[in-house]
Amino acid sequence: MAYQKINDIELVELFKSKDSQQKAFKILMQKYKERLYWHIRKIVLTHEDADDVLQNTFVKIWQNLDSFQGNSALYTWIYRIATNESLTLLKKKKKNSAYPIDGEVNKLESQLKSDPYFEGTEIQIQLQKAISTLPEKQKIIFNMKYFDDLKYGEIAEILETSVGSLKASYHHAAKKIEAYLKNTLVNK
Amino acid sequence: MKEEFNILNQIKKENPDTGFSVPDHYFDSFDDQMMSLIESKKISTGKKVVMILKPWLSLAAIFTLITLVYYVSPISKTNNQIADASFTTEVSLEYLSPSFDEYELIDIIIDNENNAIFDNINSDPNLLEGLTYEDIEDIVIF
Structure with missing residues (x-):
């Protein structure tokens, strides 16, 4: 597939241009959604929670990708967001849990x-x-x-x-x- | 993996994945759902820097702006507020002047028993001796 030829640095540059922003984001989703989903799912365990966290993760990526500095690899930055979002959900659930x-x-x-x-x-x-x-x-x-x-x-x-x-x-x-x-x- | 983790090694060999699954076509429809979500909620890219750095900083900025607008804008002042202002010791002539003529202003200041300038004049009756009404106006206003 075409997106496999685009590296992460090019992807970020593509995202910074308004004209190609949506295209870049779709490529990014195709590239990372499954890996991120399984990473999240192992933390939160249920599909419903994993779906919520994955959506929140991509919303955060959408909001912040154009200010991504490139100090770390893109996938580690994305994984970090997903991990933090997962932990946030667990904290919320623990707060509300009577068990x-x-x-x-x-x-x-x-x-x-x-x-x-x-x-x-x-x-x-x-x-x-x-x-x-x-x-x-x-x-x-x-x-x-x-x-x-x-x-x-x-x-x-x-x-x-x-x-x-x-x-x-x-x-x-x-x-x-x-x-x-x-x-x-x-x-x- | 080291020798001591026999059970974990065995499980991984027989069950390399976790056992979790997803609904049919979940990943196929995810991108479109995500784009619809972003468009429907009008989520914009590039969060405001202040909001990312310190949310309280943006709150402080909003509060400062409201305070500035309140005190600087003459539009925000109602007639009641102007009347109230005459009973404070620090009378702002800028606010009062459009509403009263010169003589009314002097009356307001002199009638106000809490006025510091008037207190000083009143405590020393000799001070007013030999002064014309215009001289008193000059002392009070300037």
């Missing part, structure tokens, strides 16, 4: 089983439950490394943190998940 944290983990299993847009196996449900016990930042780091296979350098740029602390966080998160799964599988 304690333990209740949330147990609720997740029934939520996933009744979700028409979840087709995972039993072990995938347990994995999601294990991930949900992690602190938000560890959860995001784990998802980006384990599912998306992003490099530590890329994750560090998106989350604006050091590679060293990321490695430590990922290792810690993976250890906790292993322990959770071991415990769950033994008791089943």
